[in-house]
Amino acid sequence: MKIGFLTCPGTMPGSPVRRDDAFEHDLQVDAIRPALAARSGTLHEIDWRAPLEAFDGCQLVLVGTPWDYWDFEQEFLDKLDALEGAGVAVCNPPALVRWNSRKTYLRDLAERGAATIPTLWVEQPTPADIENAFDQFGCDSIVAKRQVGAGAEGQSIHRKGEVPADWTMQHPAMIQPYLPQIASEGEYSFLFIDGEFSHALVKRPAAGDYRVQSLYGGSEEAITPDAGDLAAAKAIVDALPHGTPLYARIDMVRSADGLLLMEAELIEPYLYPLQGPELGPRLAEAIARRIGN
Numbered sequence: 001m002k003i004g005f006l007t008c009p010g011t012m013p014g015s016p017v018r019r020d021d022a023f024e025h026d027l028q029v030d031a032i033r034p035a036l037a038a039r040s041g042t043l044h045e046i047d048w049r050a051p052l053e054a055f056d057g058c059q060l061v062l063v064g065t066p067w068d069y070w071d072f073e074q075e076f077l078d079k080l081d082a083l084e085g086a087g088v089a090v091c092n093p094p095a096l097v098r099w100n101s102r103k104t105y106l107r108d109l110a111e112r113g114a115a116t117i118p119t120l121w122v123e124q125p126t127p128a129d130i131e132n133a134f135d136q137f138g139c140d141s142i143v144a145k146r147q148v149g150a151g152a153e154g155q156s157i158h159r160k161g162e163v164p165a166d167w168t169m170q171h172p173a174m175i176q177p178y179l180p181q182i183a184s185e186g187e188y189s190f191l192f193i194d195g196e197f198s199h200a201l202v203k204r205p206a207a208g209d210y211r212v213q214s215l216y217g218g219s220e221e222a223i224t225p226d227a228g229d230l231a232a233a234k235a236i237v238d239a240l241p242h243g244t245p246l247y248a249r250i251d252m253v254r255s256a257d258g259l260l261l262m263e264a265e266l267i268e269p270y271l272y273p274l275q276g277p278e279l280g281p282r283l284a285e286a287i288a289r290r291i292g293n
C-alpha cells in the first residue's frame with residue numbers, strides 16, 4: 001500500500017516556514033506511519049500543490065494537514081478532484097470536502113435535525129448585524145467567525161454595547177451566541193474512524209481565553225464520554241451526506257439544551273493521536289479495507 005498524506009509549507013517537515021502547531025502534523029504522521037508499515041504500507045508526505053506525478057503509485061491519499069487551503073480554496077478543491085480523476089481514492093472524498101469547506105454545512109445539518117449552535121448567516125457583516133444578533137439570541141456576548149476558515153482565524157468576540165462602529169469582516173460571516181461553557185467546561189472532540197467511535201477528549205482554553213486551539217495555549221485531556229454524549233456525537237456522524245467518512249472529528253460544546261455541534265471536521269482535522277493510542281491501527285485497518293488490501 002502506498003498512501004499519500006497532503007501537507008503544506010506550514011506543516012511539511014523541514015520547511016523553513018513551519019507553523020507553531022506543526023508538531024500536531026508530526027504526531028499524526030507518527031501515529032499513522034508505523035500502523036501502515038505493520039501492514040506493509042508506506043506513508044508519503046506530499047505538498048498538496050505538488051504536480052500529479054508526485055502521487056504516482058498512491059492508491060489512497062489522506063487529505064492530511066493542508067493547513068492553508070482556506071486561502072486557496074478553489075485550487076485546493078481542484079487538486080482533490082484531479083487526484084480522484086486520476087483514480088486515487090481521496091479521503092475524505094472531494095464531494096464531502098467541498099460540502100464541509102463552507103460552514104453553511106451546519107445549516108444543512110440543522111435542517112436535518114442535528115443539534116447545532118443557533119447561527120445568523122451574513123454575507124457582508126456590519127456592526128448592525130452584531131447588534132441584531134444580541135436581540136435575536138437574547139444574549140450579551142456573541143462570536144463572529146468566517147464562513148470559510150479554521151484555527152479561529154479572523155474570529156472576534158463582542159459584548160453588547162461595545163461593538164466598535166467601524167467593525168468589519170472582509171468575508172461572509174456567521175454570528176453565534178457566545179457559549180460560556182467553552183471556558184468553564186471546554187469543547188469536546190469525538191473521533192470516528194469509518195463511522196465507529198475511536199476516542200474522545202475535552203479541550204480547554206488557556207485562562208482568560210475562549211479559543212481551545214493549541215496555538216492559543218489550549219490544552220487537551222482524554223475522556224470516556226457517557227452514553228448520552230456519545231449518542232449526540234454519533235447522531236451527527238449519521239446525519240452526514242456523501243457516505244461514511246474515513247475520519248470525522250465532531251466538536252461539541254454543552255449548552256443548557258445538551259451538547260451542540262460546534263463543527264464537524266471532515267477535511268484536515270488534527271485527530272488527537274495522543275488521546276487515542278489506537279488511532280493509527282484503526283486508521284490503517286480502515287484504509288486497507290477501502291483499497292481492498
Ligand SMILES: Nc1ncnc2c1ncn2[C@@H]1O[C@H](COP(=O)(O)OP(=O)(O)O)[C@@H](O)[C@H]1O
Nearest residue numbers: 143149150151152176177178179182210211212
Ligand atoms: N459560539 C461560541 N461560543 C463560545 N466559543 C466559541 C463559539 N464559537 C467558536 N468558539 C471558540 O472559537 C474556536 C474556533 O471556532 P470554530 O467554530 O471551532 O472554528 P475553527 O476551529 O474552524 O476556527 C472554538 O474552538 C471555540 O474555542
Ligand SMILES: [Mg+2]
Nearest residue numbers: 151251262263
Ligand atoms: Mg474548531
